[in-house]
Amino acid sequence: MRHLLDTKGLTRTAALRILDVAEDMAATQHREVRKLPTLRGKTVVNLFFEDSTRTRISFEAAAKRLSADVINFSAKGSSVSKGESLQDTAQTLQAMGADAVVIRHGASGAPHTLATSGWISAGVVNAGDGTHAHPTQALLDAFTVRKRFFGDDSRGHDLAGLRVTIVGDVLHSRVARSNVWLLTTLGAEVTLVAPPTLVPQDVSAWPVRVLYDLDEAIADGPDALMMLRIQLERMSAAYFPTEREYSRTWGLDAARLAALPADSIVLHPGPMNRGMEISAAAADSPRSTVLEQVANGVSVRMAVLYLLLAGERIEAEEDGR
Amino acid sequence: MSESFLIRGARPSGGAATDIVIADGRIVETGTALSAAGATVVDADGLIALPGLVDLHTHLREPGYEASETILTGSRAAAAGGFTTVFAMPNTSPVADTAGVVEQELALGEAAGFAHVQPIGAVTIGQNGERLAELGAMASSRARVRVFSDDGFCVFDPLIMRRALEYVKSFDGVVAQHAQDPRLTEGAQMNEGTVSAELGLAGWPAVAEESIIARDVLLAEHVGSRLHVCHLSTAGSVDIIRWAKKRGVDVTAEVTPHHLLLTEELVRGYDARFKVNPPLRRDEDVLAVREGLADGTIDIVATDHAPHPAEAKSCEWAAAANGMVGLESALRVVQQAVVDTGMLTWDDVARVMSAAPARIGRLSGAGTPLAAGRPASLTLYDPRPVRRFTDADLHGRSVNSPYLDRELPGEVRWTFFGGVVTMAEGAVLSAPGVRA
Numbered sequence: 001m002r003h004l005l006d007t008k009g010l011t012r013t014a015a016l017r018i019l020d021v022a023e024d025m026a027a028t029q030h031r032e033v034r035k036l037p038t039l040r041g042k043t044v045v046n047l048f049f050e051d052s053t054r055t056r057i058s059f060e061a062a063a064k065r066l067s068a069d070v071i072n073f074s075a076k077g078s079s080v081s082k083g084e085s086l087q088d089t090a091q092t093l094q095a096m097g098a099d100a101v102v103i104r105h106g107a108s109g110a111p112h113t114l115a116t117s118g119w120i121s122a123g124v125v126n127a128g129d130g131t132h133a134h135p136t137q138a139l140l141d142a143f144t145v146r147k148r149f150f151g152d153d154s155r156g157h158d159l160a161g162l163r164v165t166i167v168g169d170v171l172h173s174r175v176a177r178s179n180v181w182l183l184t185t186l187g188a189e190v191t192l193v194a195p196p197t198l199v200p201q202d203v204s205a206w207p208v209r210v211l212y213d214l215d216e217a218i219a220d221g222p223d224a225l226m227m228l229r230i231q232l233e234r235m236s237a238a239y240f241p242t243e244r245e246y247s248r249t250w251g252l253d254a255a256r257l258a259a260l261p262a263d264s265i266v267l268h269p270g271p272m273n274r275g276m277e278i279s280a281a282a283a284d285s286p287r288s289t290v291l292e293q294v295a296n297g298v299s300v301r302m303a304v305l306y307l308l309l310a311g312e313r314i315e316a317e318e319d320g321r
Numbered sequence: 322m323s324e325s326f327l328i329r330g331a332r333p334s335g336g337a338a339t340d341i342v343i344a345d346g347r348i349v350e351t352g353t354a355l356s357a358a359g360a361t362v363v364d365a366d367g368l369i370a371l372p373g374l375v376d377l378h379t380h381l382r383e384p385g386y387e388a389s390e391t392i393l394t395g396s397r398a399a400a401a402g403g404f405t406t407v408f409a410m411p412n413t414s415p416v417a418d419t420a421g422v423v424e425q426e427l428a429l430g431e432a433a434g435f436a437h438v439q440p441i442g443a444v445t446i447g448q449n450g451e452r453l454a455e456l457g458a459m460a461s462s463r464a465r466v467r468v469f470s471d472d473g474f475c476v477f478d479p480l481i482m483r484r485a486l487e488y489v490k491s492f493d494g495v496v497a498q499h500a501q502d503p504r505l506t507e508g509a510q511m512n513e514g515t516v517s518a519e520l521g522l523a524g525w526p527a528v529a530e531e532s533i534i535a536r537d538v539l540l541a542e543h544v545g546s547r548l549h550v551c552h553l554s555t556a557g558s559v560d561i562i563r564w565a566k567k568r569g570v571d572v573t574a575e576v577t578p579h580h581l582l583l584t585e586e587l588v589r590g591y592d593a594r595f596k597v598n599p600p601l602r603r604d605e606d607v608l609a610v611r612e613g614l615a616d617g618t619i620d621i622v623a624t625d626h627a628p629h630p631a632e633a634k635s636c637e638w639a640a641a642a643n644g645m646v647g648l649e650s651a652l653r654v655v656q657q658a659v660v661d662t663g664m665l666t667w668d669d670v671a672r673v674m675s676a677a678p679a680r681i682g683r684l685s686g687a688g689t690p691l692a693a694g695r696p697a698s699l700t701l702y703d704p705r706p707v708r709r710f711t712d713a714d715l716h717g718r719s720v721n722s723p724y725l726d727r728e729l730p731g732e733v734r735w736t737f738f739g740g741v742v743t744m745a746e747g748a749v750l751s752a753p754g755v756r757a
Contacts, residue, residue, distance in 0.1 A: 008519070086637055107639035108510075108521040109591030116590065117635070130639070132521030177521055200518035201526065 001307045003115045003124040006133035007182035012158060015185055019143050020155050021303035022296070029065075029299065039068035042309050045098040047089070048127070049075040049105045054270060055127050055137075058294070059102045062301035068309070071098070086110060090119040098122045100308055108132035108174075123308040131172045137269055138178035140300040142186055144289050145224050147296065148265050160187030165217050167193040167250060168228030168277055169239075171200055175269045176228060180206055193217045195250065197239040214250050218259050225260065226267040227252050227278045247276050254281040265289050323740055324754065325349075327357040331365035331701055333691045335667030341370065343697040346740035350693055365701050368734055371671050373405025373436075373698030375688045377468070377497070377575060377678040378551060378623035379648065381407070381438065383429065384422070385414025390628040390718045392426060395648070396435035398626070398717035400743035400750075402648040403700030403733040405436050406679065406687040407626075411443040412473045418443035418454035420462035427464040434753040435743050439684060442466040444485045444496060448474050453485060460492040467683040470497035472551060473598075475533055477503055482537060486546035493683055495573075497549040498537055500558070501599065505529035510639060512585045512600045520588065522638065525600045527555040534558050538565035538572050549681055550574040552625050554599040556609035563618045573620040573681050576610045578647055578654035581622070583607075583723060593634045593641030594723050597627070607658075614673060615664040621678045624651045628719030646722050649714050653729040656704055661730060697740040703732045716749050 001014070010018075028036060044063040046056050056072065063070045073093070086105075093101060100123045103111045108130030115124040128134040146154045149162065164183050170176045170192050183190050184207045191209045192199065199210055211217050218225070230246060240246045247253075252266065257279070260266075266278075266287045274280050283290060325344035333339055333351075340355035341348060349357075381395035390398075392409070399407045409426055411417030417426060423440035430438025442459035446452045448471040459466040469489060476482045476498060485496050506529045511517050513524020534550055538561065541548035550562065553574050562574045579597060584604055587595040595601060613619040627644025634641050647654075655674065659665040665673070679688025689695040710724040736744035741754040750756060 085632060085635075086640075087632075087635055105637065107637040109639075110637040112591045113637050130521050131523075174521060177519070201524060202514045203518050205515040205519065 001311050004135050004304055004308065005111050005115060005124065005126045007135045007138050007178045007185070010182065010185060012185050015139070015142070015182060016156065016158060018139055018300065018303050018307060019146065021307060022139070022143055022299045023155050025302040025306070026296070026299040035065055035067060037067050038306060039063065039066040039309050042068045042099045043071065043097055044068045044100045044102060044305060045071045045073055045093050047073045047093065047101050047103045050128070052104050052128065055104060058297045059127060059301050061298050063305055065298070066302055066305060068305065086114065087117065087119055090114055090117070094120040094122065100125060100305060102127045104128045106130055125304060125308065128174055130174065131177070132174050133178045134174040135178050135182070136297070136301055136304055137175050138182040139304070140293055140297040141179055141226065141267055141269070142182055143296045143300050144267060144293050145265070147292070148289060149223070158186040159183060162188045162223045163191070163220070164188050164224045164226060165191040165193060165222040166226045166228065167214060167217070167252070169198045169230050169234060170194045170228070171198045172231065172234070173228050179226065180208055184208070191217055191220070191222065193250065195240050195246070198234070214256065218256055221261045222264055224265050224267060225252065229269065229271065230273060230277045243276060251277050251279065252282045253279045257282045257285060257287070260287065267293060269293070325357060325360040326363055326737070327355060327360040328363045328365045328370070328701070331368050331370035333370045334671045335369050339370070341691065343737060343740050346697055348691060348693055348695050348697050351691065363701070363735060365735070367705065368701040368703050369667055370691055371403065371667065371700050371702060372675040372688055372691055373700055373736070373738060374403045374652065374674045375406040375678040375682070375684070376404050376624050376626070376648065376651070377408045377621060377682055378472070379407045379409055379626040380412065380628065380644070381409045382628060383413060384425065388630050388718070392429040392438055393433040393435070394716070394718045395626070395628070396430060396433050396438055397749055398646070398648040398715070400435045400736045400738065401716045401733065402650070403652050403702060403736050404648060405698035405736065405738040406439060406684060407436050408439045408441050408468060408682055410470060410472045411441050412448060416443050416447050417441070418446050418448070420455065420458040420464070423459050423464035423466055424462050434741070436738055437687060439682060440464045440466055441468045441470050441497065444469045444471045444476050445481060450474060450477055450481060453481070453488065456485070456488055456494065457492065460494060467492070467494045468497050468549070468681070469494055470499065470551065472497065472499045475499050475501040475503060479536060479540065483540050483544060486541055486548060487544045490546055495547045495549045495681060497551050498533065499551050500530045500533035500537065500553070502529040502533055511588050512602050514585070514603060516585045516588060522588070527557055527602070530555055530599055531557040531561055534561050538562070538570045541572055542568065542570045546571065548572045552577045552580065552599055552623070553619065554580045554602050554606060554610065556606050559609045559613035559618055562613070566618065574618065575621045575623040576614055576619050577625045578622060578651045578658070579645055579723060580610055581607065581614070581658035582654050587723070591638045593636065593638055594645065594721055594725070596638060596641050596643055597645050598643035611659055611662070611664055614659060621673050621681065622651065622655055623678060624648055628717050629721050630719060634721050644721065646715065646717055646719055649716060650710060650722060650724045650729065652702060652733060653710070653731040654724065656731045657729055660704070697737050699737050700733060701735040703734050704730060706730070706732050708732070
């Protein structure tokens with residue numbers, strides 16, 4: 001794997017490979033010594049143009065557990081805020097000898113631009129770009145769903161036949177976009193539920209069903225319900241009238257939680273707005289996978305960095321060369 | 322006495338081979354087997370002769386943004402594309418909203434000598450959309466401004482638009498509207514539809530263009546004024562203009578070469594060379610603007626030549642500037658999109674790229690037929706070769722062309738501006754009339 005930019009370009013085989021390697025990585029995390037020597041001598045740069053403490057420390061933990069050297073480059077207080085371009089920043093990292101660049105950027109496509117510009121030779125991992133993609137989040141979500149439904153038997157399984165419903169601000173969500181492609185590639189049936197204002201104007205090319213009514217979606221008995229974080233500033237842009245109306249209509253309250261089938265699970269990418277899109281009852285229920293998602297995030301990101309940085313060697317060994 | 326020329330065997334608008342004699346800035350004679358003592362002979366066998374092309378929509382960036390383009394470099398790029406007249410949009414710094422600025426631009430164009438540079442005046446002071454600029458002063462200045470536009474910005478306030486339409490009637494002016502509802506396009510990055518949904522780029526919906534055009538044709542009808550619609554890009558816009566013309570509204574419309582050829586699919590690589598305003602649209606829009614041009618609903622092709630420095634394009638999509646250079650590629654793109662597809666004849670090309678834009682801009686000395694007594698502004702074009710478009714084809718100061726590495730038909734061989742050679746044997750001259 002040269003780069004990980006989005007999930008639309010991932011084949012079923014490639015996605016399963018990442019998930020299966022993540023299983024191996026997860027297994028090592030129960031040992032007494034959790035650190036692996038695999039990426040010793042490699043340098044991973046976390047290049048964050050947007051604040052995201054959670055994603056950054058997850059990538060940092062993943063890289064460190066593989067013994068890579070980690071450099072955190074945050075746009076805040078750096079030359080970026082003084083007007084340095086993406087090109088200059090990238091070339092600086094290249095000069096410092098980065099082997100992989102994990103980039104979070106507010107502009108959709110910035111990781112793609114970085115990977116195709118010729119500015120750097122390092123592998124690029126998209127850690128979230130604008131409203132476009134967040135592939136490692138989708139991978140950890142898929143990993144979490146698979147783990148809940150197949151347990152220790154997860155390896156090699158896809159998500160065929162599982163029904164996943166994604167609820168909330170799809171329009172602005174890179175998490176939703178990445179999940180739509182990955183989950184359907186893995187065989188899941190995806191339903192989107194949102195106010196019509198928060199669905200992109202034309203999703204006819206997406207392999208999904210769109211509903212506006214959360215109760216209707218819950219009555220269908222989904223296997224997994226993924227609640228997206230709602231940004232409160234959307235209210236001022238007339239996407240919905242009030243916080244209260246949003247919460248009442250599209251929030252996962254106790255009654256809706258109780259209406260879910262017995263074995264269905266509730267995902268949330270975090271950070272949660274408790275009482276807004278998700279009630280405390282739902283967030284703290286045994287159905288909730290929120291903390292598993294965080295733990296699985298480290299395993300998935302270890303797998304991605306491993307395949308990116310040690311991948312060629314592994315593939316050569318497997319081919320018997 | 323200026324150099325005289327005998328052009329042998331050119332085909333005016335693709336018709337029968339004709340000789341053309343040029344002297345003292347005018348066409349002296351046309352016919353067959355002509356001779357002209359002392360004239361330089363130009364072998365134009367197989368070349369199409371077109372009246373010098375007229376571009377109603379360019380950005381020459383001077384004054385203020387000389388790092389991107391100057392009137393000299395921009396008009397030289399124009400010559401390389403077969404143009405002899407370019408209308409310069411007013412979004413310079415300072416904005417061309419006073420007689421002083423438009424006269425300066427006119428003078429810089431005259432000094433450059435590669436083409437007639439005809440300034441367009443801003444509709445409102447600073448293009449802020451709030452108070453009318455001194456339209457009358459620009460009209461009566463030496464630059465004789467007849468076209469007014471806040472291009473880059475829409476004259477959004479319906480009352481200001483109405484007043485501008487009414488006011489310019491006194492000197493037969495026209496308001497050239499950049500139709501874009503600003504509220505519907507806040508933060509917009511590309512055409513809104515299936516591709517924007519997938520790429521996570523904020524959408525620029527077709528309705529933001531169409532609703533303004535609909536409003537403006539009704540306003541123009543109401544006050545009996547002349548309206549020109551810049552760079553229309555959607556199938557719906559073509560329908561509205563068609564409807565308005567049928568009603569008798571005095572409206573003209575333009576389309577750019579890139580909207581005749583390119584679609585939003587090109588945005589998928591996030592290559593900012595394809596970022597432009599209005600954005601590249603869908604296949605069905607491209608077909609609709611071609612049909613609109615062919616049936617006369619759309620009057621002209623104009624380039625919207627918009628030079629930007631490398632750093633404005635070599636960055637993430639959202640940070641990149643809108644716009645493409647287009648002067649050097651325009652005729653070749655038009656050939657590929659609408660001539661080679663059988664939708665336009667070369668006579669039609671002469672109309673939509675020369676006669677009609679000159680008429681809309683009320684320039685009597687431009688866009689005239691290739692006939693004795695007329696100004697010797699013409700271009701000789703070879704439609705036969707097909708070549709990869711490269712940066713060697715670009716002669717302005719910026720290289721933000723969407724056609725780089727694309728195969729395009731045709732080649733501009735010669736351009737004459739008022740009897741002076743600006744492009745000779747496929748090479749643009751370093752100074753007008755000066756050949757090595």
